[in-house]
Amino acid sequence: MADTAIFDVDGTLVDTNYQHALAWYRSFRRFDIVLPIWRIHRAIGMGGDQLVPSLTDDRVERAHGDDLRAAWAEEFEPLIDEVRPFDGAHDLLLEVKKRGFQVVLASSGKSDHVEHFLDLVEARDIADAWTTSDDVTASKPAPDLVQTALARVSGTGGIMIGDSPWDAVAAGDAGVDTVAVRTGGFSVDELHDAGAVRVFDSLRDLIDGLDGTPLARPGV
Known part of the structure; x- marks a missing residue:
């Protein structure tokens, strides 16, 4: 049983995907x-x-990878104040917490961005733990972030x-199974094909x- x-x-609780795409483009x-x-959006x-x-390709990664990521951070910074939480983000966290689940926000974002978004969704008093890019060697689609999130709370x-x-x-x-939402702009079929057990249009x-879903109340 999941606990x-x-x-x-990003893209799930806060509406950032298009700001990220633009920052990467620049x-x-x-x-x-x-x-x-x-x-880039894909x-x-x-x-x-x-x-x-x-x-x-690997040649660009070797030659410019770190500099590109530094440039992305610089380009994203002026856009961060445009970011808003998705409708229902705080309420969803609260409801899942009420159902007895530990809540971990699993982000591979920069630590200052994660801190900003925690405040944006009023999650500090709800979340049992959270992650940042400092906590993993390889980001998604590698499994490290999910494993780290579980380890943070001994899940x-x-x-x-x-x-x-x-x-x-x-x-x-x-x-770990996934429940997906379409807030990132991906289709139902894409999310199912990637392994999501349920897909919803919004929070x-x-x-x-x-x-x-697997987040049902005990006994349901």
């Missing part, structure tokens, strides 16, 4: 690499260590709540449908 709800943050442009923004949900070689089993195929792949490789829809 821990592992929440992705960072690549600094190195005369012009990528269609739709392709990779959002990966950590920067995975995203750069996925969108380009015996988890349920991942995420918005991207990369969340579901990472969770699956860690032996409010997920709250209404929790009893049909």
